[in-house]
Amino acid sequence: MILRLLLLLLCSILTGPGQIVAVQAQEAHEGSEEAEAVRRDRLARADSVRDALDRPPGKKGVTPTDLALAPFHLVGGALGFGFSAGFGAYELLRDFGVLEVPDEHETLLGGANISGRLGDLGSRSHTAAILTFRGLRPFYVEGGYSVRHYERYEGGFQLGRRGRGLHLAAVYHDLKEPHFWGIGPGTPADARADYARERVEVSAGGWGDLGTPVEMAVEVAWQQNVVERGSDDDVSDLQDVVGDEPLFGLRDQTEYFRIDAAVDADLTRLQGLHKRGLHLLAGTRIYRGLDGTDSDFVRLRGDVRYYRPVSPHQSVALRGWVVEHVAEEGRGVPFTHLARLGEDNGLRGFREQRFQDRAVASLSVEWRWEVWWYPSDPDQRVEAFLFAEGGTVASSLDRLRSDEIEVTPGLGFRLLDSGEGIVEAYLAFGGDERRLDLSFGKTF
Amino acid sequence: MVDTLPIEEPEDVGEGFFYRTLRKHTPLELSSPFDVLGGEALNLTHSDDVVSSAWWVRRMGYRDIGPAELARGPTSPGGAPAPGPLTVSHVRDEGTAPGLTLHDSRGRTYFVKLDPPGFLHLRSAAGVIANRLVWGAGYHVPEDYPLAFEASRLRIGEDATITDVVGESSLSQEGLRELLQRMDTLPDGRHMALASRRLPGALKGSFVFEGTRDDDPNDHYRHQHRRELRALQVVASWVNNTQTQVANTMDVYVEGDYLRHYVVDLGSALGSAGGRPKHPKDAAEQPVDLWNGLARFLSLGFYRRDWEEMDGAVADSALGFLRVEEFRPGAWQTMWNTPAFQSMTPADAYWAAKIVASFTDDHLRAVVEAGGLPDVEDEDTMTSVLRIRRDTLVHHWFQEVTPVEDVHIAGRDPGGFELAFRDLAVEHGVRSGDELAYAWRLEHGARKLEVEGVAEAEEEGAERVVRVRWREGDEAAEEDPGPSRVERLATLELSVAGAGGRPATVWLEWKGPELGYEVVGLQH
Numbered sequence: 001m002i003l004r005l006l007l008l009l010l011c012s013i014l015t016g017p018g019q020i021v022a023v024q025a026q027e028a029h030e031g032s033e034e035a036e037a038v039r040r041d042r043l044a045r046a047d048s049v050r051d052a053l054d055r056p057p058g059k060k061g062v063t064p065t066d067l068a069l070a071p072f073h074l075v076g077g078a079l080g081f082g083f084s085a086g087f088g089a090y091e092l093l094r095d096f097g098v099l100e101v102p103d104e105h106e107t108l109l110g111g112a113n114i115s116g117r118l119g120d121l122g123s124r125s126h127t128a129a130i131l132t133f134r135g136l137r138p139f140y141v142e143g144g145y146s147v148r149h150y151e152r153y154e155g156g157f158q159l160g161r162r163g164r165g166l167h168l169a170a171v172y173h174d175l176k177e178p179h180f181w182g183i184g185p186g187t188p189a190d191a192r193a194d195y196a197r198e199r200v201e202v203s204a205g206g207w208g209d210l211g212t213p214v215e216m217a218v219e220v221a222w223q224q225n226v227v228e229r230g231s232d233d234d235v236s237d238l239q240d241v242v243g244d245e246p247l248f249g250l251r252d253q254t255e256y257f258r259i260d261a262a263v264d265a266d267l268t269r270l271q272g273l274h275k276r277g278l279h280l281l282a283g284t285r286i287y288r289g290l291d292g293t294d295s296d297f298v299r300l301r302g303d304v305r306y307y308r309p310v311s312p313h314q315s316v317a318l319r320g321w322v323v324e325h326v327a328e329e330g331r332g333v334p335f336t337h338l339a340r341l342g343e344d345n346g347l348r349g350f351r352e353q354r355f356q357d358r359a360v361a362s363l364s365v366e367w368r369w370e371v372w373w374y375p376s377d378p379d380q381r382v383e384a385f386l387f388a389e390g391g392t393v394a395s396s397l398d399r400l401r402s403d404e405i406e407v408t409p410g411l412g413f414r415l416l417d418s419g420e421g422i423v424e425a426y427l428a429f430g431g432d433e434r435r436l437d438l439s440f441g442k443t444f
Numbered sequence: 445m446v447d448t449l450p451i452e453e454p455e456d457v458g459e460g461f462f463y464r465t466l467r468k469h470t471p472l473e474l475s476s477p478f479d480v481l482g483g484e485a486l487n488l489t490h491s492d493d494v495v496s497s498a499w500w501v502r503r504m505g506y507r508d509i510g511p512a513e514l515a516r517g518p519t520s521p522g523g524a525p526a527p528g529p530l531t532v533s534h535v536r537d538e539g540t541a542p543g544l545t546l547h548d549s550r551g552r553t554y555f556v557k558l559d560p561p562g563f564l565h566l567r568s569a570a571g572v573i574a575n576r577l578v579w580g581a582g583y584h585v586p587e588d589y590p591l592a593f594e595a596s597r598l599r600i601g602e603d604a605t606i607t608d609v610v611g612e613s614s615l616s617q618e619g620l621r622e623l624l625q626r627m628d629t630l631p632d633g634r635h636m637a638l639a640s641r642r643l644p645g646a647l648k649g650s651f652v653f654e655g656t657r658d659d660d661p662n663d664h665y666r667h668q669h670r671r672e673l674r675a676l677q678v679v680a681s682w683v684n685n686t687q688t689q690v691a692n693t694m695d696v697y698v699e700g701d702y703l704r705h706y707v708v709d710l711g712s713a714l715g716s717a718g719g720r721p722k723h724p725k726d727a728a729e730q731p732v733d734l735w736n737g738l739a740r741f742l743s744l745g746f747y748r749r750d751w752e753e754m755d756g757a758v759a760d761s762a763l764g765f766l767r768v769e770e771f772r773p774g775a776w777q778t779m780w781n782t783p784a785f786q787s788m789t790p791a792d793a794y795w796a797a798k799i800v801a802s803f804t805d806d807h808l809r810a811v812v813e814a815g816g817l818p819d820v821e822d823e824d825t826m827t828s829v830l831r832i833r834r835d836t837l838v839h840h841w842f843q844e845v846t847p848v849e850d851v852h853i854a855g856r857d858p859g860g861f862e863l864a865f866r867d868l869a870v871e872h873g874v875r876s877g878d879e880l881a882y883a884w885r886l887e888h889g890a891r892k893l894e895v896e897g898v899a900e901a902e903e904e905g906a907e908r909v910v911r912v913r914w915r916e917g918d919e920a921a922e923e924d925p926g927p928s929r930v931e932r933l934a935t936l937e938l939s940v941a942g943a944g945g946r947p948a949t950v951w952l953e954w955k956g957p958e959l960g961y962e963v964v965g966l967q968h
Binding site: 039042043046047049050079311312313314367369370371372374382384386 | 449450451452661662701731732734737740741744745746752
């Protein structure tokens with residue numbers, strides 16, 4: 001060290017300050033080289049010490065324990081991968097705003113005032129991506145496109161939200177391949193045919209609850225429907241199956257003026273995490289044919305839902321609903337407007353729209369229980385459910401026959417977040433075939 | 445310490461969340477009912493103990509540590525954040541209570557987690573108290589401090605960022621102010637947080653509880669066979685740290701050029717779950733419990749666990765949800781399974797229970813006072829809780845084995861000897877020492893000895909003495925064993941007569957007719 005200082009002093013005399021820095025840098029470099037050499041020596045000695053030890057047991061190869069655990073690793077790894085992939089996809093969809101969940105956090109599309117969600121656009125649409133722009137409130141524009149090329153576009157304005165409000169909207173809806181089996185109960189499973197339907201509608205209405213749990217809504221609308229050939233190549237077009245038989249609405253463009261009035265009385269309350277009480281819905285819809293559409297009819301609907309918790313994590317839910325169309329004048333009810341039974345509309349064991357007629361009655365029972373919930377947010381939970389559903393159709397309610405009632409039981413799982421159903425999957429029996437279905441939202 | 449030899453600097457392996465979920469947790473969930481992991485730990489001394497290492501250090505129960513030293517724990521003089529400005533370089537805001545990376549006026553870095561709204565002192569007190577206790581139990585932990593600070597001390601650093609649910613962006617003064625406005629303050633307006641000083645050295649990612657680290661030549665024993673890692677579950681149960689998992693560990697390349705293994709982030713201990721109070725489910729069932737979920741599914745919801753009937757209401761916001769009535773040391777589990785915890789044997793648990801038993805009431809009081817709880821009543825409650833959990837834990841694990849220590853031969857004659865030992869169950873009041881008898885069984889194949897008996901213990905000071913006799917009077921002497929050490933070794937199984945608990949195995953070496961047997965090993 002003293003020699004280094006003397007050297008430094010000599011350099012400072014002979015060369016000046018600039019050179020001192022260079023000398024110091026050189027010393028630092030040499031110092032780091034020396035330190036590195038010391039470090040290398042310590043590493044080498046440490047390695048030799050380790051080499052002198054007996055072979056570390058931790059480095060030995062496969063043990064009987066590894067063999068015993070191997071099957072669990074295979075199964076568990078697959079389950080873990082599925083869970084992680086599903087959870088990762090769920091998080092990704094939430095972050096991109098495609099999967100809409102009740103969440104105060106902004107999504108990546110939120111900066112552009114666009115919200116997105118996955119849903120469906122009508123019978124057999126398959127999964128649809130739906131984007132809504134609300135950057136110019138109260139005006140909005142929404143567009144949806146599905147895997148099966150269904151389209152739905154809506155634009156309008158909406159004043160108010162819960163409680164009371166007004167809306168004015170124009171809708172274009174193109175369904176590409178809904179199926180039709182015929183009218184009445186007992187239609188054969190192989191009578192399936194498809195069609196396409198374009199609907200244009202302009203509507204205006206309002207709703208209000210006047211501070212009570214009863215909400216009322218009224219709406220007037222103009223509607224035009226055109227039916228064409230469907231795009232499902234696996235089944236025949238309805239136009240070919242029907243042939244010359246008259247099926248009102250198939251070959252005619254129909255145009256209606258519609259008046260709606262509905263009442264929604266949600267008398268349920270939360271008991272813990274579950275609803276308890278009655279939820280009543282009723283409505284009437286009056287159709288008046290316009291511009292050559294010789295058809296006036298009325299649609300009446302009643303829906304009663306009852307929820308009863310049995311324990312903190314179990315509940316029973318019942319739903320009974322009826323629909324009847326009363327033809328007043330002209331050719332009656334076009335097939336596109338008939339009451340339907342199947343899939344999430346009663347009878348989950350059958351495909352959507354499996355049974356159609358002017359009147360339908362259905363009863364569903366579910367036994368629900370939690371299989372998983374998160375401690376800090378019990379609203380995030382997975383619910384299992386057993387269900388049994390029965391229903392039938394007829395030309396009028398007084399012609400419904402008990403021997404024509406179809407019954408479909410099943411079981412499923414449902415993911416809920418903040419009390420809202422996000423997605424559910426179920427396996428249903430008793431229909432034309434066993435059905436495994438995945439759908440967004442919640443049946444009831 | 446053999447595992448602190450210098451090594452080449454390893455890479456940072458990160459946290460490995462998906463690795464942990466995919467390859468570790470789910471298989472363990474499925475295998476847990478079948479208990480395929482087993483066997484005693486491998487890193488033991490002859491007296492069934494553990495030596496200090498890069499994983500664990502002999503502290504409480506091994507050397508004299510007073511309450512004041514324990515209350516200081518891993519902290520260094522002047523190690524708390526210095527007075528003056530605190531520069532924010534990063535904010536993580538993905539939950540109820542955000543975390544900040546702060547640098548004090550001396551350039552030291554702290555990872556700071558604010559107490560959640562509505563629960564001042566919950567995380568900060570729990571974190572400091574658990575930090576001191578886990579340090580005292582021997583584990584390497586960071587320097588944790590309770591930190592009360594004014595918002596006016598905070599400065600936005602250059603290139604400061606914030607990470608939230610949307611992603612990472614620049615941190616603005618406005619954003620920081622909005623964030624702090626969401627948080628509760630002390631009556632004097634200061635914010636309350638748990639500050640953890642950055643570990644000294646280069647951070648190299650979490651360690652896992654299975655296998656060994658490939659780039660660490662010092663890592664000899666598979667982690668699931670290290671006693672101190674297995675027994676960490678017992679210490680974690682005492683402080684109710686359900687978040688003892690891979691994500692809350694850290695390997696650090698320290699001065700001396702080796703990896704030291706830390707247990708970090710103890711803010712989810714006791715009644716705290718980090719950003720919220722604990723819930724009855726937290727210590728009773730894991731977040732995703734496949735078997736219980738399957739049981740609920742198959743039973744249509746009629747399968748119930750005790751915790752589902754518990755009221756999760758919090759009596760005190762500073763203490764969170766922490767009860768002693770339902771504490772079951774044998775059933776307590778962390779939120780995520782680890783291979784090491786599943787491999788834990790009663791001997792491993794007893795070893796940890798011995799350490800826990802060495803914490804006196806004065807130690808607990810001093811540690812609780814270091815946590816900065818707001819009033820004396822809270823301190824009294826927390827101290828009582830820790831004391832009761834300690835006693836419950838000790839009582840449970842001491843009955844799973846035969847807890848004898850300091851075993852030695854106190855006297856001998858040609859046909860037997862007197863075995864002296866300390867019975868920790870008696871010393872700690874788990875069992876009454878009156879009229880206590882011990883069953884013993886001596887086996888020495890090379891001498892054709894296989895004898896057993898039951899003897900009442902005599903008390904000699906703190907020790908208990910049991911007579912072991914295999915020959916009376918003029919009976920012929922046994923054969924001499926051969927010269928090899930294996931032939932000279934005998935085993936003596938010792939247990940409390942009429943009680944449960946695994947017998948202790950005392951290893952004896954025959955030194956010849958003159959010297960008789962000598963104790964050379966102990967296994968619980």
